[in-house]
Amino acid sequence: xxxxxxxxxxxxxxxxxxxxxxxxxxxxxxxxxxxxxxxxxxxxxxxxxxxxxxxxxxxxxxxxxxxxxxxxxxxxxxxxxxxxxxxxxxxxxxxxxxxxxxxxxxxxxxxxxxxxxxxxxxxxxxxxxxxxxxxxxxxxxxxxxxxxxxxxxxxxxxxxxxxxxxxxxxxxxxxxxxxxxxxxxxxxxxxxxxxxxxxxxxxxxxxxxxxxxxxxxxxxxxxxxxxxxxxxxxxxxxxxxxxxxxxxxxxxxxxxxxxxxxxxxxxxxxxxxxxxxxxxxxxxxxxxxxxxxxxxxxxxxxxxxxxxxxxxxxxxxxxxxxxxxxxxxxxxxxxxxxxxxxxxxxxxxxxxxxxxxxxxxxxxxxxxxxxxxxxxxxxxxxxxxxxxxxxxxxxxxxxxxxxxxxxxxxxxxxxxxxxxxxxxxxxxxxxxxxxxxxxxxxxxxxxxxxxxxxxxxxxxxxxxxxxxxxxxxxxxxxxxxxxxxxxxxxxxxxxxxxxxxxxxxxxxxxxxxxxxxxxxxxxxxxxxxxxxxxxxxxxxxxxxxxxxxxxxxxxxxxxxxxxxxxxxxxxxxxxxxxxxxxxxxxxxxxxxxxxxxxxx
Numbered sequence: 119x120x121x122x123x124x125x126x127x128x129x130x131x132x133x134x135x136x137x138x139x140x141x142x143x144x145x146x147x148x149x150x151x152x153x154x155x156x157x158x159x160x161x162x163x164x165x166x167x168x169x170x171x172x173x174x175x176x177x178x179x180x181x182x183x184x185x186x187x188x189x190x191x192x193x194x195x196x197x198x199x200x201x202x203x204x205x206x207x208x209x210x211x212x213x214x215x216x217x218x219x220x221x222x223x224x225x226x227x228x229x230x231x232x233x234x235x236x237x238x239x240x241x242x243x244x245x246x247x248x249x250x251x252x253x254x255x256x257x258x259x260x261x262x263x264x265x266x267x268x269x270x271x272x273x274x275x276x277x278x279x280x281x282x283x284x285x286x287x288x289x290x291x292x293x294x295x296x297x298x299x300x301x302x303x304x305x306x307x308x309x310x311x312x313x314x315x316x317x318x319x320x321x322x323x324x325x326x327x328x329x330x331x332x333x334x335x336x337x338x339x340x341x342x343x344x345x346x347x348x349x350x351x352x353x354x355x356x357x358x359x360x361x362x363x364x365x366x367x368x369x370x371x372x373x374x375x376x377x378x379x380x381x382x383x384x385x386x387x388x389x390x391x392x393x394x395x396x397x398x399x400x401x402x403x404x405x406x407x408x409x410x411x412x413x414x415x416x417x418x419x420x421x422x423x424x425x426x427x428x429x430x431x432x433x434x435x436x437x438x439x440x441x442x443x444x445x446x447x448x449x450x451x452x453x454x455x456x457x458x459x460x461x462x463x464x465x466x467x468x469x470x471x472x473x474x475x476x477x478x479x480x481x482x483x484x485x486x487x488x489x490x491x492x493x494x495x496x497x498x499x500x501x502x503x504x505x506x507x508x509x510x511x512x513x514x515x516x517x518x519x520x521x522x523x524x525x526x527x528x529x530x531x532x533x534x535x536x537x538x539x540x541x542x543x544x545x546x547x548x549x550x551x552x553x554x555x556x557x558x559x560x561x562x563x564x565x566x567x568x569x570x571x572x573x574x575x576x577x578x579x580x581x582x583x584x585x586x587x588x589x590x591x592x593x594x595x596x597x598x599x600x601x602x603x604x605x606x607x608x609x610x611x612x613x614x615x616x617x618x619x620x621x622x623x624x625x626x627x628x629x630x631x632x633x634x635x636x637x638x639x640x641x642x643x644x645x646x647x648x649x650x651x652x653x654x655x656x657x658x659x660x661x662x663x664x665x666x667x668x669x670x671x672x673x674x675x676x677x678x679x680x681x682x683x684x685x686x687x688x689x690x691x692x693x694x695x696x697x698x699x700x701x702x703x704x705x706x707x708x709x710x711x712x713x714x715x716x717x718x
Contacts, residue, residue, distance in 0.1 A: 130264035130391040136169045139399050139716055143169065146403060146709055149702065150410060158406050164285045165402045173212070174391050176383070177268045177283045179311070180293030181304065185323035185356060189293055190269045192356035192376055194261060195363075198254045199269045207249050208279050209269035213262045214255025222250045251279070260380055263388050281314070288395060289317045289387050296322045296331035296353065300338050305345045316401060317387070317394055318349045321379065326355040352379045396716055403713040407706050414706070418699045450530055455663075458523040459656045466516045466648055473508040474637045477501070481633045489622050490629040491561055498558040501633070506548040509644050513548075516648060520655050527659055551647045555639045559632040561625050 143166045150158040168175065180186040187199035190209065196217065199209045217237035222230055230250065237254070261267070268287070270280035284290055290311055294300060300308075312318055320338065325331040335351055342349050354375040362371035371377055387394065481501055490497060 130174055130388050131169070131172045131395055132392055133172070135392045135396065139396055139713075140166060140169050142403065142709060142713055142716070143399065146406060146410075146706075149706065149709075150406065153410060153413060153702075155410065155413065158409060161285075161402065162406060165399050168286055168288060169395055169399055171266075173264045173266050174288045174387055174394075175266045175268060175286060176289045176291055176387070177270055177287040177315075178291045178293060179270045179280060179284065180321075180323075181295070184293045184295045186291075186293035186321075187269055188356040189291075189321060189323060189354065189376075190267055192354075192359045193380065194254075194256050194258045194267055196254070196256050196258070198252070198256070206271040208251040208271055208283060209254065210251060211254045211256055211258075211261065211267045211269075213258065215257055216255070217257070218255040220253045222253060224250055260383075263384060264391070265383065265388065284311055284314050287315050288391070288398070289319065289383075290315045291319050291321055292349075293321045293323050294338065296325050296328045296334045299334055300341050305341060305347070308342075308347055308349070309345065312347060316398055318347070319379075319382070320349050320351045322351055322353040324355060324357075325353045325375065326358045350382065352382060354379055400713045400716060404710060407710040407713075410706055411703060414699050414703050418696055418703075421696050421699070452660075454530060455523075455527050455656065455659055458526055459652065462516070462519050462523055463649060463652050465519065466512065466652065467645055469515055470509070470512045470644060470648065471641060473512060474505070474640060477504055477508060478633055478637050482630050485626050485629045485633070489625065491622075491625050494558075494561055494629070501558065501636070502552075505636075505640055506552065509548045509551065509640070512644070513648070513651075516652065520652075523655075524659060527663060551644055552640065555636070555643050558636050561628050561632075 143162050147159055147162045147166075150162065178186045178190050187201045187206075187209075190199045190211070191197050191201065194211050196211075198211050198219075200206055219235045219237040221233045221235055223233055224230060232253075268283050270283045292308060292311070294304065308318065308320075320342070322331060322335055322338065328334070331353055335353055339351055342351070352375060356374070356376065358374035359371060359376035362368070362374055481497075484497070
């Protein structure tokens with residue numbers, strides 16, 4: 119049994135502190151339900167669940183391949199999250215006196231079933247279909263302190279599940295690779311996270327692989343400050359922490375940064391769990407009361423002034439007309455997206471082939487001018503560098519063309535709709551894409567040795583000696599004489615020269631073939647990566663603008679329906695409804711004031 123096995127889970131949120139806030143949330147939920155605001159009721163339900171849980175829920179999120187699953191395993195001290203390319207599902211890890219693993223799977227009839235699996239090898243079971251999430255219990259000291267660690271998968275298929283986990287979290291731990299600074303898309307994602315869960319910590323991962331991680335940390339700090347995000351930035355190396363733990367090397371473990379991150383969680387999250395939970399709940403209550411106030415005041419204004427009611431109804435009718443026009447334009451933006459994506463893919467492929475064709479022509483011209491066998495290794499290194507540069511420039515071109523395509527599609531919509539964060543098309547390290555490409559082939563027709571050159575010279579000189587010797591023998595001279603020997607030397611030198619020339623031409627031909635094969639391999643590999651990224655871009659744009667079109671239509675229709683129902687329902691009883699609304703506004707204001715007094 120481990121040292122933590124005898125521990126009990128700590129209660130870090132005190133029920134006496136949470137009870138007044140929970141009561142306040144329940145009162146507010148009754149108001150939003152009576153107002154028909156199911157969306158606000160769902161949000162308050164999340165708030166109540168967060169307050170009712172005596173533990174602190176920490177959700178780990180991040181970009182794919184940023185090392186968040188490895189960080190989760192390092193924090194809880196057990197391989198609970200897949201890091202080897204296995205299927206990724208949401209993972210929840212809480213304290214337990216002994217290791218335990220359970221898979222929550224979908225069952226027929228919209229039911230779910232819980233299937234216990236081997237806690238020593240739980241990741242094998244993830245290959246089965248229908249797994250919704252994996253739940254673990256581990257005798258970890260960190261978990262015994264009152265933390266529940268949740269790993270949100272980075273795959274797009276689980277985006278809804280990830281946001282649900284963020285909404286239910288007390289703290290969000292965002293994993294960012296230390297190899298590069300935060301992008302604008304990541305900053306936008308963090309802004310969205312901050313609106314749902316204000317307590318966020320940025321973990322700068324893989325510092326053992328990036329010696330210049332401190333520069334990235336300072337740059338990320340500046341970017342976060344510029345974006346108005348006051349988040350802590352913690353450099354960590356989960357791999358270094360695991361190795362140091364196995365060896366018992368405390369100094370090495372301190373260099374990993376994981377112990378400092380855990381101490382930060384204990385001091386600023388667990389120790390201040392009450393104030394953090396109450397503060398987050400008060401912010402949610404303030405947001406809900408503001409939205410509810412706006413709704414009630416709009417209805418009150420409509421009922422108090424019939425002319426204003428007519429104006430609002432007319433404006434909402436115009437909004438529905440705009441929504442109808444937007445739906446009619448759906449086919450237009452979809453055609454623009456499909457045609458633009460096809461043209462973009464064709465142009466990027468043509469640009470890549472053009473760049474590599476130019477490189478091949480330049481390489482062939484250089485091969486023709488010199489003997490490639492002399493500096494073939496240097497030639498190969500230089501060609502690889504030029505190919506990397508060409509591939510990087512091709513992806514940069516793809517990025518800017520993708521931005522142009524996004525603007526073309528966005529022009530089909532009203533100007534107040536935001537453009538989506540685009541997936542990164544530029545390459546930070548082209549060698550990763552080119553890694554499967556085989557290196558430039560060696561030349562088989564190397565230079566001839568001394569023995570081969572001697573044999574070539576002898577074969578050439580033999581004919582000269584024989585011809586001239588036979589001719590001079592008619593004059594009574596011997597077969598081998600000064601004249602025949604001189605002719606043999608001249609013909610031998612000529613044969614040696616011709617052999618060297620032929621060998622050089624064969625080497626040049628082989629070198630050109632090797633360069634052409636390398637270019638074909640590069641086009642094959644890079645073209646596949648480029649097509650994958652462009653398809654990802656097309657899916658992002660398609661999903662984003664489809665959602666905008668549907669959302670605008672639903673909003674306009676729902677608002678118009680509510681206004682029409684208000685007129686029909688309260689046409690003869692407006693004064694009574696106005697009195698009810700005024701009382702509701704006073705109640706909402708009172709709840710808001712009580713919530714602000716609870717914050718500390």
